[in-house]
Amino acid sequence: MALANPIMNPRLLEGLRTIVFDNDGVIVDSYEANMVYYGTIRQELGMPPMTEAERVYVHTRTHNEAVRHIVPTDKLDRAFEIGRNFDASLLHPYLKRSEGLGEFLWWLRDAGFNLAINTSRGTSMEMILDLLDLRGFFHPVVTSDKVSVPKPHPEGLNWIMRDHGVRPxxxxYIGDSIVDERAAVASGVRFWAYGNPSLNAAVHISSFWDIKSAMQGCYKGRVLTY
Known part of the structure; x- marks a missing residue:
């Protein structure tokens, strides 16, 4: 394991063609937005605020999994109805692009890397891309509603590899949760942990500025220069 910085071992970056991003907690700082959304569902059902463990769970799982985890079975129909009728624009003030992400994406694209997304988020991913002015950077954008089995199943990452014609x-794969780590392991790709030092990752990223500097130091386009 290594910390991303300009003097890290460049061998850890060797041979890359595709960089895949998780969304929540990586592309976008959406923690507060998720807490507002799921907290509203609980509140309208007359339930108490989520526990810390529940807050962690809903931030890293699909919408379906999250709702079923924090709502009793007899209230699920009403919970999903609240979710369908929720005004997503109320969450916009709580969503922001992760620091340094835009510059990192521009450099990766200019250098010739393939970029994709593999996320537990569903149809709201399109709104995120528009809101953060990120449309056009990623292909494919694999969401939980596009796969038969969501993360940590490897289906999403396998789809991306087939689409890009690359090997594991x-x-x-840049992620911030144990779900992302397990998805990477299941598909055989490298796992880079963003903002979560507790994960088992080949590279730990504390900021996108740092990983950009590290890659700039040893790549000219997709060709290693060391």
Whole structure:
């Protein structure tokens, strides 16, 4: 394991062609938005605020999994109805692009890397891309409603590899949760942990500025320069 910085071992970056991003907690700082959304569902059902463990769970799972985890079975129909009728624009003030992400994406694209997303988020991913002015950077954008089995199942990452025509050793998946780590392991790709030092990852990223500097130091386009 290594911390991303300009003097890290460049061999850890060797052979990459595709960089895949998780969304929540990586592309976008959406923690507060998720807490407002799921907290509203609980509140309208007359339930108490979520526990800390429940807050962690809903931030890293699909919408379906999250709702079923924090709502009793007899209230699920009403919970999903509240979710369908929720005004997503109320969450916009709580959503922001992660620091340094835009500059990192521009550099990766200019250098010739393939970019994709593999997320537990569903149809709201389109809204996120528009809101943060990120449309056009990623292909494919694999969401939980596009796969038969969501993360940590490897279906999403396998789809991306087929689409890009790359092998697992040519892919790095940037995530922030144990679900992302398990998805990477299941598909055989490299796992880079963003903002979560407790995860088992080949590279730990504390900021996108740092990983950008590290990659700039050893790549000219997708060709290693060391």
């Amino acid at each position: 050793d040519e892919v790095a």
